[in-house]
Amino acid sequence: MSEVPILEVNDLSMVFGGLRAVDSVSLKINKGEIVALIGPNGAGKTTFFNCVTGVYVPTHGEIKINPPEGKTAILNGLKPNTINEKGLARTFQNIRLFSSMTVLENVMIGRHQCLKSGILSSILRTPKQRKEELKVLEDSYRILEKIGLEEYANDLACNLPYGGQRRLEIARAMATDPFLLLLDEPAAGMNPQETNDLVVLIQRLRKEDNISILLIEHDMSLVMTLSERIYVVDYGKMIAMGSPLEIKNNSQVIKAYLGEDIDA
Amino acid sequence: MINLKKIRKAILTAVWFMFLTFPLMVMKVNTIENTVQWRWINLAYIGISAFIFSLFWEDLLKRRDNIASKDKKKSINNKISRKLENKKIRNISLFVLILIVVLFPFIMSMYQTSIITTALMYVVLGLGLNIVVGFGGLLHLGYAAFYAVGAYTYGLLYYHFGLSFWLCLPLGALFSALFGIILGFPILRLRGDYLAIVTLAFGEITKLVLENWNDFSFGPSGIANIPRPMFFGIKLKLAEVTNFTYFIAIGLTILTIIVIKRLESSKIGRAWEAMREDEIACQSMGIDITKAKLTAFSMGAVWAGIMGVLFAAKTTFINPASFTTWESIVILCVVVIGGMGSIPGVIVGALIFILTPEYLRAFSEYRMLIFGLALVIMMIFRPGGIIPKIRKTHQFKVKEVKE
Numbered sequence: 262m263s264e265v266p267i268l269e270v271n272d273l274s275m276v277f278g279g280l281r282a283v284d285s286v287s288l289k290i291n292k293g294e295i296v297a298l299i300g301p302n303g304a305g306k307t308t309f310f311n312c313v314t315g316v317y318v319p320t321h322g323e324i325k326i327n328p329p330e331g332k333t334a335i336l337n338g339l340k341p342n343t344i345n346e347k348g349l350a351r352t353f354q355n356i357r358l359f360s361s362m363t364v365l366e367n368v369m370i371g372r373h374q375c376l377k378s379g380i381l382s383s384i385l386r387t388p389k390q391r392k393e394e395l396k397v398l399e400d401s402y403r404i405l406e407k408i409g410l411e412e413y414a415n416d417l418a419c420n421l422p423y424g425g426q427r428r429l430e431i432a433r434a435m436a437t438d439p440f441l442l443l444l445d446e447p448a449a450g451m452n453p454q455e456t457n458d459l460v461v462l463i464q465r466l467r468k469e470d471n472i473s474i475l476l477i478e479h480d481m482s483l484v485m486t487l488s489e490r491i492y493v494v495d496y497g498k499m500i501a502m503g504s505p506l507e508i509k510n511n512s513q514v515i516k517a518y519l520g521e522d523i524d525a
Numbered sequence: 526m527i528n529l530k531k532i533r534k535a536i537l538t539a540v541w542f543m544f545l546t547f548p549l550m551v552m553k554v555n556t557i558e559n560t561v562q563w564r565w566i567n568l569a570y571i572g573i574s575a576f577i578f579s580l581f582w583e584d585l586l587k588r589r590d591n592i593a594s595k596d597k598k599k600s601i602n603n604k605i606s607r608k609l610e611n612k613k614i615r616n617i618s619l620f621v622l623i624l625i626v627v628l629f630p631f632i633m634s635m636y637q638t639s640i641i642t643t644a645l646m647y648v649v650l651g652l653g654l655n656i657v658v659g660f661g662g663l664l665h666l667g668y669a670a671f672y673a674v675g676a677y678t679y680g681l682l683y684y685h686f687g688l689s690f691w692l693c694l695p696l697g698a699l700f701s702a703l704f705g706i707i708l709g710f711p712i713l714r715l716r717g718d719y720l721a722i723v724t725l726a727f728g729e730i731t732k733l734v735l736e737n738w739n740d741f742s743f744g745p746s747g748i749a750n751i752p753r754p755m756f757f758g759i760k761l762k763l764a765e766v767t768n769f770t771y772f773i774a775i776g777l778t779i780l781t782i783i784v785i786k787r788l789e790s791s792k793i794g795r796a797w798e799a800m801r802e803d804e805i806a807c808q809s810m811g812i813d814i815t816k817a818k819l820t821a822f823s824m825g826a827v828w829a830g831i832m833g834v835l836f837a838a839k840t841t842f843i844n845p846a847s848f849t850t851w852e853s854i855v856i857l858c859v860v861v862i863g864g865m866g867s868i869p870g871v872i873v874g875a876l877i878f879i880l881t882p883e884y885l886r887a888f889s890e891y892r893m894l895i896f897g898l899a900l901v902i903m904m905i906f907r908p909g910g911i912i913p914k915i916r917k918t919h920q921f922k923v924k925e926v927k928e
C-alpha cells in the first residue's frame with residue numbers, strides 16, 4: 262500500500278560556514294511508525310532535528326507534513342512555535358527544562374497552545390478563563406500520571422533525578438498534543454532499568470496517543486527493539502536505511518561505526 | 526577557629542580597604558576656605574570594621590551554605606506563609622494592616638504621609654518592572670523612560686487641553702504601553718548584556734529628547750502648576766489632597782497587586798517565565814516569543830505610566846531631571862533586593878529601599894556607598910532577595926477521591 266507519509270523530508274542540507282552538517286538527507290515517516298535516526302557523534306542528527314523543528318532554517322531542501330487531521334504543509338522557514346502548533350513536538354539532547362519551575366508547570370507550558378483566554382480575560386478572571394485554568398491543571402496532571410511523574414508534580418524540575426528529567430521532557434512535549442514526537446537521545450544517561458521503562462513508555466505512547474515517533478539514540482539495543490525502520494547518517498550524509506536486521510548487517514554502517522580499518 | 530593565617534589575611538584586607546576608601550572617607554576639601562580636612566578617625570573606623578568583617582567572613586559564608594543545604598522547607602519564608610495559612614491569624618493580621626493603612630494619614634503628619642505615598646509609588650514601579658525583569662528575565666535599564674511618558678502625558682495633556690488627572694490616568698497607561706511596544710520591536714532579538722545596553726540607551730535618549738525638544742516638552746525647565754488630583758470635581762486643600770493622594774496610591778497599589786498576581790498565574794505569566802528559563806525550549810513548546818516579549822514590555826510599562834501621572838499630580842511640577850538612569854537603577858534595585866519574580870518581595874523591597882534613606886537622612890552622604898554594600902551583601906547571602914519567590918503548589922488527592 263502506498264500511503265502518504267506524515268513527514269517527508271527531501272534533500273535537506275544545513276551548512277555552517279564550510280561545514281555541511283546535514284548533506285542532502287531525505288527521510289519519510291509513515292503514520293504510527295517508530296523510526297530511528299542513528300549515526301556516530303557529530304554526524305548531524307541533532308542538526309537535522311533542529312532544521313525540522315524550526316530552530317535552524319535549512320540551507321536547502323524541503324520539509325513537508327501531512328498531518329492525520331489537517332492540511333498538508335511545508336515547514337521551511339516557519340518559526341519553532343508555529344511548527345509545534347502544526348503537531349511536531351520534540352525533546353532536547355542537552356535537557357532544556359524550565360528548571361526553576363515546578364514539574365507540573367513545565368507540563369502546563371506545553372498546553373499553552375490549547376488555551377484560548379487572552380490577557381484581558383486573565384485579568385478579569387472570567388468564568389471561562391478559570392474553567393480553562395482548572396482544565397489545564399487537570400490535563401497536565403493526567404499527562405504526568407501517564408509518564409509516571411505525578412509524585413514529583415510540585416517539585417522543581419531541576420531537583421528531579423536525571424532519568425526523571427528526561428521523562429519530563431517527553432511529558433512536556435506530549436502536552437502539546439503532537440502527531441509526531443521527535444526524541445533526541447531520550448535514554449542518554451539512564452541506567453538499564455530506566456531504559457527498559459522508557460521502551461515500554463514509548464511503545465505505550467504510540468499505541469494510546471496514536472502518534473508517530475522519530476528518535477535519535479546511541480543505545481543500540483533500544484533502537485533495535487523499538488524501531489521499525491532505521492536511518493543511518495555519517496558526516497551529514499545518509500548512508501543506509503532499512504529494518505533493524507538489515508542495518509545490523511550493513512557493511513557500510515559497521516564501517517561508519519567502527520572505522521575503516523576493520524573493513525574485512 | 527581564629528588562627529594566625531586568618532588574622533594576617535584580615536589585616537591585609539583592612540589595610541586594603543583603608544587605602545581604597547582613603548580619598549572618600551578621610552580627605553574632605555573645604556571649598557570655601559580652600560583647605561583640606563583630614564578625618565583620620567574615619568580611617569580607624571574603616572580599618573577596624575574591615576578587620577572584624579573579614580575575620581568572620583568565611584564563617585558567614587559557611588553558615589550560609591549550611592542553611593542552603595538544609596531542608597528548604599525550614600526556611601523563614603515558609604514559616605511565615607504557613608502561619609498565614611491559618612485562617613484566624615491571617616484574618617487578624619489583615620484587619621490590623623487595613624486599620625493601619627486607613628488611619629495612617631490621620632495619625633501621622635503630612636510629611637510622613639507624603640513619604641509613604643512616594644514609597645507606595647515605588648512599590649507599583651517595582652511590581653511593574655518585576656514583570657519585565659523578574660518574570661520575563663529581560664534586563665531593562667531604561668524603565669524610568671516609561672515613568673516619564675506617564676508624567677508628560679498628564680503634564681502636556683493638561684497644559685494643552687486641560688485634561689483632568691482622572692482622564693490622564695488611563696491615557697498615561699495607554700501611551701506608556703504603546704511606548705513599551707515601540708521599544709520592544711527593535712530589541713526582540715537581543716538578550717542579556719546587549720538588551721541591558723540598548724534599554725539603557727533608550728532611557729537616556731528619552732531623557733535627552735525631553736531636555737532638548739523645547740517646543741514639545743519645554744526643555745529642562747519642565748512643566749509647572751500641574752493640578753493635584755480632584756475629588757469628584759472638588760478642589761481640595763493641601764492637607765486633604767495629601768491624604769487623598771495617599772489613598773489613590775493605596776488604591777493603585779492594590780489594583781497593581783491584584784492584576785499582576787492574576788497575570789502571573791495565567792497562561793501569559795507562565796509563558797513569561799518559560800521565556801526567562803529557556804527561549805529555545807519555550808518556542809519549541811509552542812509559545813510565540815515575540816508576543817511574550819512585547820506583552821511583557823507593555824504590561825510592565827503600563828504601571829510606570831500610571832505612576833508617572835500620579836507623580837506629576839503629586840509634585841505638580843515635572844522636568845527631565847526626575848527621570849534619569851539613576852531612577853531606573855533604583856527601581857531595578859528594589860526588584861533585585863526584594864526578590865526577583867516575587868510580589869511580596871518587591872513590596873517589602875520597595876518599602877525598605879525607599880523609606881530607609883528617608884529616615885536616615887543623617888547618612889545621606891553615604892547613600893550610594895550603603896546601597897552598593899547592601900547589594901553586594903544581598904547577592905552573596907540571599908541571592909533570591911529578601912523574600913524569594915515561593916512557587917505555587919497544587920494538591921490533587923482530593924479531586925481523585927471525588928471521581
Ligand SMILES: Nc1ncnc2c1ncn2[C@@H]1O[C@H](COP(=O)(O)OP(=O)(O)OP(=O)(O)O)[C@@H](O)[C@H]1O
Binds near residue numbers: 307
Ligand atoms: N550552530 C552550529 N554552528 C556550527 N556548527 C554546528 C552547529 N551545530 C552543530 N554544528 C556542527 O555540526 C556537526 C553535527 O552536529 P550535531 O550536533 O548535529 O551532531 P549529532 O549527530 O547530534 O552528534 P551527537 O551524537 O554527539 O549528538 C558537528 O560537527 C557540530 O560541530
Ligand SMILES: [Mg+2]
Binds near residue numbers: 306308
Ligand atoms: Mg546530537
